[in-house]
Amino acid sequence: MNGRTIRIIGIDPGLRRTGWGVVESDGVRLVYVASGVITPPTDDDLAYRLSALFDGITGIIQSFSPSEAAVEETFVNENPRSTLKLGQARGAVLLAPARLGLRVAEYTPNLIKKSVAGTGHAEKRQIQAMIAFLLPKATFESADEADALAIAITHAHHRVSRARAAALRPLKAV
Numbered sequence: 001m002n003g004r005t006i007r008i009i010g011i012d013p014g015l016r017r018t019g020w021g022v023v024e025s026d027g028v029r030l031v032y033v034a035s036g037v038i039t040p041p042t043d044d045d046l047a048y049r050l051s052a053l054f055d056g057i058t059g060i061i062q063s064f065s066p067s068e069a070a071v072e073e074t075f076v077n078e079n080p081r082s083t084l085k086l087g088q089a090r091g092a093v094l095l096a097p098a099r100l101g102l103r104v105a106e107y108t109p110n111l112i113k114k115s116v117a118g119t120g121h122a123e124k125r126q127i128q129a130m131i132a133f134l135l136p137k138a139t140f141e142s143a144d145e146a147d148a149l150a151i152a153i154t155h156a157h158h159r160v161s162r163a164r165a166a167a168l169r170p171l172k173a174v
Helices: 046-064 080-099 109-117 124-134 143-168
Strands: 006-012 018-025 030-038 068-072 103-107
Touching: 006 046, 006 080, 006 143, 018 046, 018 143, 030 046, 030 143, 046 080, 068 080, 068 143, 080 103, 103 109, 103 143, 109 124, 109 143, 124 143
Parallel strands: 006 068, 068 103
Antiparallel strands: 006 018, 018 030
């Protein structure tokens, strides 16, 4: 990889299991760095579980020093209580990279699936197979890790067009 390599952390938020994956991209090639899952104690109160997610993501960012972060956007469940809890977990994992000064992008589940598998309605096993193909050195043991790596890959593919779009937006008057 050349001197323009960027390290990206992808985060698949969840209150029970939050997947994370770190990749490097030079705009052409992708390299697997690391991945894992944060599992807060399920018997803790919500505030402490959210704190565990925040601390976990903060520690991972400090360990692997990514330059940018990408997080999956929330989808709406039929159960409003579950949706609210997922939103709170997303808040904790969005805050961690922001507090450490990283640019944070968000992507819809369908865009992530389309970017990695070619279809917005790909199944979990298709995503895992494509991650294994795109990152042959990746060692992931769960769908949460594979999803987080897919989020990082999506950001690697879309970050340049997002930066161009941001640069073209008119400045807001103060």
